[in-house]
Amino acid sequence: MRFEHSDNTALPDLKIWRSYSHDSTDDDAPFIALIAENSVQTQQIATDLARQGYNIHQTNDVDAMLETVQTRLVDWEFMIFDLDLLDDLESNVDDLIMFRETCARIPILLLSGSSSRDEFSDHRRAIGDATLRKPVFRSRLLDGIAAMRTNWQTREVLHGNEQSGQA
Numbered sequence: 001m002r003f004e005h006s007d008n009t010a011l012p013d014l015k016i017w018r019s020y021s022h023d024s025t026d027d028d029a030p031f032i033a034l035i036a037e038n039s040v041q042t043q044q045i046a047t048d049l050a051r052q053g054y055n056i057h058q059t060n061d062v063d064a065m066l067e068t069v070q071t072r073l074v075d076w077e078f079m080i081f082d083l084d085l086l087d088d089l090e091s092n093v094d095d096l097i098m099f100r101e102t103c104a105r106i107p108i109l110l111l112s113g114s115s116s117r118d119e120f121s122d123h124r125r126a127i128g129d130a131t132l133r134k135p136v137f138r139s140r141l142l143d144g145i146a147a148m149r150t151n152w153q154t155r156e157v158l159h160g161n162e163q164s165g166q167a
Contacts, residue, residue, distance in 0.1 A: 017064070020046040020056040030077035034058040035065050036085055036111065041135055045080070048138045060085060062092070066099050069106060078107040078148065081128065084114070096127035107152035109144055111136060120147035125155055 018038060022029045032054045036042045046056040054077070059065050062085065069076050083092055096108065110128035118140060119131040130148040132140060 017057065017059040017061065018046070020050040020058065022050050022053045022055055029053055029055050031075050032056045033065050033069050033076055033079040035062055035079065036060065036082035042082075044138075045136060045141060048141055052142075062086070062095055066095065070099070070103055073103060073105060076106055078109065078145070078152075080109045080111060082111040082134075084112060084134070093127055100127060105156075107148050109148045118144065120144070121151070125151065129155070 030053075032049055034042065034046055034049075034056050036045075036058060037060050038058070042058060046058050049056050057065070057068075065079075069079060081092070081096060083089060086092055099106075100108070108128040110124065110131040111134050112131055113134040115131055115133040118133050120143070121130075124131060128148075129151040130144050132144040136144070
């Protein structure tokens with residue numbers, strides 16, 4: 001997203017970081033990373049998750065969020081990544097593959113406006129554990145999170161078995 005000043009000079013892309021807090025006073029509520037444009041849809045997803053007891057940190061700055069999660073893996077329960085965030089899908093996929101290689105313990109739920117339907121299988125496991133077609137509503141969000149967790153646990157078991165077989 002580019003903004004232009006009245007004299008037609010391009011201003012830098014705006015990087016926004018928003019936080020949505022859970023409704024309780026529990027200081028140990030899990031953190032969710034939400035990488036997406038700030039939109040009504042994104043705000044609804046964050047609000048729905050906050051009502052489920054999570055602390056959500058949302059930004060459209062892919063690099064900043066991935067670096068933040070990598071720095072403190074233990075703080076983050078999972079990540080939601082909107083594949084439509086940038087025009088360059090290949091770049092998004094490359095970022096997710098690299099993240100996945102270094103941070104395999106973080107489950108990833110993908111959002112996509114170009115998917116024909118929700119995909120709860122793990123066929124995109126190189127970049128995510130489940131995919132939701134946008135727009136996303138609360139019940140489908142919760143179903144997607146459940147599928148993401150199931151696929152992530154299966155991947156963890158398979159990865160653990162592969163490592164024990166190599167020893």
